[in-house]
Amino acid sequence: MTPHWKFWVIGGLVVAVLAAAIYFPILRRRVKRAARLQQQSEEQARRELAQPIAINPGDPRVKTKLFWASDTIDSTLVPVTVELPLSSDPVVRSKQVLNTLLAGPVDTELRTLPPDALLLAFYLLPDGTAIADFSEALATSVPSGIVSEQLAVNSIARTLEANVQQVQRLKILIHGQEMETLAGHLDLTGTFVVNTKPAQAPVKPASTPSSTDKPATLAAR
Amino acid sequence: MLLQVRNILRIKSLFLIGLPSGTLLAAVLASPPVTPSQAQQPATGTPTTASPAASSAQPGVASPFGAQTQQAGLSIVVLDPAHGGTDPGARGTGGIRESEIVLDFAIQVRRALELQGFQVVQTRQGNEDPSFDDRSATANAQRGAVFVTLHISSTGLPGTARVYVNSDLPPVSNSNGLIPWDRAQAPFLGLSKTFGDLVQGFLLQRFKGSPETTQTASVRQLRTTAAPAIAVEISSVTVENRADLDRMAPGVADAIARGVAAFKPSYVVASTPGAPR
Numbered sequence: 232m233t234p235h236w237k238f239w240v241i242g243g244l245v246v247a248v249l250a251a252a253i254y255f256p257i258l259r260r261r262v263k264r265a266a267r268l269q270q271q272s273e274e275q276a277r278r279e280l281a282q283p284i285a286i287n288p289g290d291p292r293v294k295t296k297l298f299w300a301s302d303t304i305d306s307t308l309v310p311v312t313v314e315l316p317l318s319s320d321p322v323v324r325s326k327q328v329l330n331t332l333l334a335g336p337v338d339t340e341l342r343t344l345p346p347d348a349l350l351l352a353f354y355l356l357p358d359g360t361a362i363a364d365f366s367e368a369l370a371t372s373v374p375s376g377i378v379s380e381q382l383a384v385n386s387i388a389r390t391l392e393a394n395v396q397q398v399q400r401l402k403i404l405i406h407g408q409e410m411e412t413l414a415g416h417l418d419l420t421g422t423f424v425v426n427t428k429p430a431q432a433p434v435k436p437a438s439t440p441s442s443t444d445k446p447a448t449l450a451a452r
Numbered sequence: 453m454l455l456q457v458r459n460i461l462r463i464k465s466l467f468l469i470g471l472p473s474g475t476l477l478a479a480v481l482a483s484p485p486v487t488p489s490q491a492q493q494p495a496t497g498t499p500t501t502a503s504p505a506a507s508s509a510q511p512g513v514a515s516p517f518g519a520q521t522q523q524a525g526l527s528i529v530v531l532d533p534a535h536g537g538t539d540p541g542a543r544g545t546g547g548i549r550e551s552e553i554v555l556d557f558a559i560q561v562r563r564a565l566e567l568q569g570f571q572v573v574q575t576r577q578g579n580e581d582p583s584f585d586d587r588s589a590t591a592n593a594q595r596g597a598v599f600v601t602l603h604i605s606s607t608g609l610p611g612t613a614r615v616y617v618n619s620d621l622p623p624v625s626n627s628n629g630l631i632p633w634d635r636a637q638a639p640f641l642g643l644s645k646t647f648g649d650l651v652q653g654f655l656l657q658r659f660k661g662s663p664e665t666t667q668t669a670s671v672r673q674l675r676t677t678a679a680p681a682i683a684v685e686i687s688s689v690t691v692e693n694r695a696d697l698d699r700m701a702p703g704v705a706d707a708i709a710r711g712v713a714a715f716k717p718s719y720v721v722a723s724t725p726g727a728p729r
């Protein structure tokens with residue numbers, strides 16, 4: 232072995248150490264970033280995937296009743312009428328009105344649903360039972376209490392009642408699961424009556440069923 | 453699918469009178485108006501449940517509990533301080549916890565009821581958190597009882613109180629004399645409303661701005677309770693000072709006690725299991 236060979240071995244090792252010294256912090260940053268991404272909850276990942284249903288400007292604009300809290304009478308709902316281009320398909324239409332309801336009124340004090348709650352999925356069974364799947368925020372961020380939880384559910388049900396005739400009953404899921412209660416009080420194991428009248432298809436864009444005919448299970452007085 | 457989850461699977465039956473069969477048999481035998489044929493009913497030991505009859509009870513229908521009912525009537529109030537344990541319920545900005553306040557309210561309500569001569573059973577005494585079914589079971593094990601669950605809300609006009617009864621439930625078929633646990637409240641809804649309106653009326657006298665009549669809501673705790681049952685919710689944990697809520701306790705206790713006393717004459721324990729209200 233010649234000294235020349237030793238020189239190259241030591242030189243190679245020094246280069247390797249230097250390369251490791253540079254690469255190691257980069258690798259560490261990448262690992263940290265990956266860990267952060269992993270920490271994102273499943274719900275956040277779904278939120279990224281859950282695209283709000285597009286409103287098609289080509290659809291006929293109809294008067295849409297959205298039920299938010301009253302600013303004059305405590306713990307009651309009042310309909311606010313806005314003109315929206317709504318689809319005639321009951322599922323798409325339901326998603327459109329619920330997303331608008333979730334977006335909230337101009338006066339945020341009159342919200343009935345938490346600002347971070349999302350509609351993850353919406354299904355309509357042939358018997359008129361609608362299944363609305365909301366993100367966990369609906370359960371975790373709604374104020375706990377009979378009156379507040381009922382206001383939240385009623386605003387969803389009565390908005391559907393006023394705008395989507397095909398929906399007769401509503402089942403609320405949280406993140407795909409059936410919950411015993413919304414936030415400790417209101418029973419989510421059953422369905423809520425929405426429309427007592429038989430569905431008429433197709434839905435006329437301008438038709439808005441009377442909201443005075445409130446079923447007892449949903450009456451918000 | 454998802455809808456088929458618990459509602460179909462959880463059909464349990466109520467066993468409210470299985471245990472004291474010896475006592476009941478003695479009561480039946482000691483009751484002169486009950487005929488031998490009528491007395492055979494309880495001797496079968498068939499699991500059944502308490503049922504309301506109120507003023508609509510059919511005369512002539514034999515009651516295995518006739519003698520006992522006539523003597524006792526409504527005598528027990530099951531008080532349910534909501535939440536507890538790891539579940540604090542509603543929380544206010546000033547550190548107010550619903551689970552703690554309702555327990556303090558329950559002490560005062562209990563005192564007011566005992567002064568009226570009622571026996572009080574609490575679903576929890578300290579910082580425990582029995583399940584909804586366990587709390588209902590406490591009530592369902594009593595005969596001739598009413599159920600009151602106490603809550604403090606997160607919202608609503610501070611200083612007011614609301615009484616809730618359960619929303620309409622699917623009717624109970626009476627073919628086998630059993631009431632499904634999941635809909636135990638169904639035959640009692642009419643009585644619950646009468647009871648609730650009385651308590652709400654007394655609350656309105658004390659707390660202006662409260663509703664005049666009972667509200668309906670799908671309250672989970674009420675659904676599985678086989679007795680006239682109401683939820684009383686006081687507004688709210690948003691008060692700046694806890695003393696504001698504490699000041700309401702005597703008025704709430706008085707209103708509930710007076711409501712129970714006023715309701716007592718209209719509640720007669722039914723003779724036939726699953727009888728309509």
